[in-house]
Amino acid sequence: MKPLMPRVARSLPTARDAARSTALSTASGLATGSSELPHWDLSDLYPGQESEELRRDLDEAEAAAQAFAGHYAGKLAGLDGAALAGAIAEYERIDELLGRPASYAGLTFAGNSDDPAIGRFYQSINERVTAIATHLIFFTLELNQLDDDALARLLQDADLVRWQPFLRDLRVFRPHQLSEEVERVLHEKSVTGAGAWSRLFDETMASLRVELDGQSLTVGDALNKLSDRDRPTRERAAKAIGETFGRNVRLFSLITNTLAKDKEIGDGLRKYPRPGSARNRGNMVEDEVVDALVVAVTSDYGRLSHRYYAMKARWLGLEKLEHWDRNAPLPADDDRAVSWDDARTHVLGAYRGFAPELGEIGQRFFDHPWIDAPPRPGKSSGAFAHPTVPAAHPYILMNYHGRTRDVMTLAHELGHGIHQVLAADQGYLMSSTPLTLAETASVFGEMLTFRALLDAETDPKRRRRMLAGKVEDMLNTVVRQVAFYRFEILLHDERRTGELLPERIGELWRQVQTESLGPAFNFTPDYDVFWAYVPHFVHSPFYVYAYAFGDCLVNALYGVFADGHPGFQQKYVEMLRAGGTRRHKELLAPFGLNASDPAFWRKGLDVISGFIDELEQD
Known part of the structure; x- marks a missing residue:
């Protein structure tokens, strides 16, 4: 808008990176331990x-x-x-x-x-x-x-x-x-x-089917296969997805080119200095602050993603990783199936342990049919929380497959939902926060849940696997999303000189992936069309850096909490309750943080690097 x-x-908030990730007759089953996945009721x-x-x-x-x-x-x-x-x-x-x-x-x-x-x-x-x-x-x-x-x-x-x-x-x-x-x-x-x-993009993506091993899968279900333990399955899934996107790449290219041109026209009329400026204004953050974030992350590719994926290749016994190995389970990682009831217990327990008020608000989403969890054909892939209007309540959509990452996604979206409930008191015009701050509650909720699970785990090998999984999620949130942002910049800048052929879009995609993921990876030609499934590029141009902004902000914020900052929980809840009434400088000041300071981003990235240091020592 x-x-x-x-x-x-x-x-509606667009889905997160898919690699992360009809009315109920009654709501009573949701609160009594039923293993059936909940459907929302929009009545x-x-x-x-x-x-x-x-x-x-x-x-x-x-x-x-x-x-x-x-x-x-x-x-x-x-x-x-x-x-x-x-x-x-x-x-x-x-x-x-x-x-x-x-x-x-x-x-x-x-x-x-x-x-x-x-x-x-x-x-x-x-x-x-x-x-x-x-x-x-x-x-x-x-x-x-x-x-x-x-x-x-x-x-x-x-x-x-x-x-x-x-x-x-x-x-x-x-x-x-x-x-x-x-x-x-x-x-x-x-x-x-x-x-x-x-709308054309949404309907096309929802109608696509990927033929794999005799099954006709939705795009979301096919993408989920890229996390399968069996490497040949991952390879077949990646090639099948590439073939499906390849057959439709001209349509996706037309959509992308048209929307980029439409944005260029609008930006020109409004005299925005560059393609990302309108998004930054909406996020109430200066272009220079975003530039500082992007420079900090891209400069750290070597000590973050390049270093981690080189380790992962060794763990998997591979000289080179293929793109379908990026989210491969680690050796001996059983990634035990997590029931919906257990996921709910883990997530709510983490929120309650931090602040009882947040746990109470989170419980409402399970006591009432406000969550739609089962994967199904035609449903949006990924996950989101939508605030609707203050007079009602938020709704959460996700596609729950019973993996540990799905538990983290539930924690993430529930953080959004809790934030939206707290901020609703500000009214319709001032309850929404800029995207950069909207990700704070969600990523902080993930961190709380991860820390609670890690602290409860007594098996050293499983703790190590959990730490590696957290690093991968953080790399997906920070490095991968900044790479997405870089892809958008390159695409929109080049679109100003004329329409881009599908092959050229694929070259830009491969360029940013090679830069961000590093020399541990080999990219086969079928990967050049994987840009097509990212809904942010269509619905919310230049949205994606907000994930990296939020993750680095939360890393710094969590560090303040871990250091025992007095009254942290109360200050945090008040920050969420403020909605869109305060800017990031005002919100972070009580915690002694300043996102305009280049050292701020380094502090957030140091958390990820520290986790990788710990993995290297094992």
């Missing part, structure tokens, strides 16, 4: 696609949006502080009223994008919401037209002070806003522009 548009269509949003409640909300939002425009358009400059505060409150009410059907449609589609009727419903809701939101476009534009001195005087009114964070963040985009007429056209055409290409 464009930053100057109403926030009614907050998109807390609406009873059904044809429900009277859904129709009523859309009709009410349309009438309210029209009345709002009639009352306020062209008149904001003449309002006093109290009146402007009232206008923002009404804007938020309408925005949230639209956000509920948008969330419902998006979650329904994520649960089964194979069903044409669901696809039609999803598109219809998007079109209706977009049309209604058009009446609201003037509001943020006029707010940004207010003179700085005039706004400062208005902010002396106590009623308006509450909205200061909203106004502060809105004005970040002031230099990039266009005329109301142009903004309206871009908004209305979004459903037939970038939104339509994103």
Whole structure:
């Protein structure tokens, strides 16, 4: 969604790297130890696609949006502080009223994008919401037209002070806003522009089937085979996936080229200096801070990923790793199947042990049908937590296969969900955090769960395997995601000179993978099309560095916790509760941390390097 548009269509968070990773009749089984994987029940949003409640909300939002425009358009400059505060409150009410059907449609589609009727419903809701939101476009534009001195005087009114964070963040985009007429056209055409290409990607990816060993697998299930213990199985899976993507690479290339060009046009109109700048503004982080992170990680490829994967090759008895060996289980690693009940116990125990309040909030997701866990055809791959609206509650989607990594994914997404519950008190406009901070609670939850499992393990060999698994997850989160970010930069920069052929996109992909993973790997030609499955490139350009930002931030934050920082838990919960009302400098200051300091990133990367040091000593 464009930053100057109403926030009614907050998109679903895209799935994590896939290598990580219909209503219930009753909810009671989820809390009583049933081994059956839970399905979510979206009726807390609406009873059904044809429900009277859904129709009523859309009709009410349309009438309210029209009345709002009639009352306020062209008149904001003449309002006093109290009146402007009232206008923002009404804007938020309408925005949230639209956000509920948008969330419902998006979650329904994520649960089964194979069903044409669901696809039609999803598109219809998007079109209706977009049309209604058009009446609201003037509001943020006029707010940004207010003179700085005039706004400062208005902010002396106590009623308006509450909205200061909203106004502060809105004005970040002031230099990039266009005329109301142009903004309206871009908004209305979004459903037939970038939104339509994103839907085409989702439906295509959901419908693909990978033929492997006599089975017809979804892409998610096939990717899961890349973690199989049997190396020939991994190789066959990798080649089958490559063949499937290769048959469709022209379509994926067209989608990628079109979206990159669409972004270039939008960035040019808004005068963003470079392709990633719009994302950085949305994350409320300076381009230079992101540059410092990327330089720190890329400079450390040698002591991190190159060093670790050279060890892994030795452990596996291989002179060279192939790309399908990256997530191979280590020798003697049984990766024992973990039941859903055990996963729930491990994760909730870790959260409760850190702060009982977080454990209590996390328990709600299991006591109620707020999680959709079973893999199935047509369902989105990977995992996400979606906050919906403050008047309801978040939902979690994941694909649980019973592996240790799935336990970590549950811990990750539950961290998001807990964060979203805590921040909901800030209201619809100020509950969402920038992506860089949104990953804090999720990655911290993973770390808590990992540490709890590691501390409980008494077998030295299994502890070592767990440590190696954690290193791999951290490399996937930091090194791999920064490599993804580098791939996007190269692709978008080159797209400015003309359309890229599929072969050229594959060359860029192989370049960043070779740089990041190092000389321990050999890359076969079939890997050149593996860029096609990463949904972030389609839905959320330049999103991916937020994972590395969050992981390094959490490493530094966890170090402060481990050192016994006084009142850490209370400060941490308050940080989550703040939602989007504070910037990263304000949030980290109570812990003595500063993300603008280059040494900050080094501190986070040192944690990963320290784990690798420990593995080398065994």
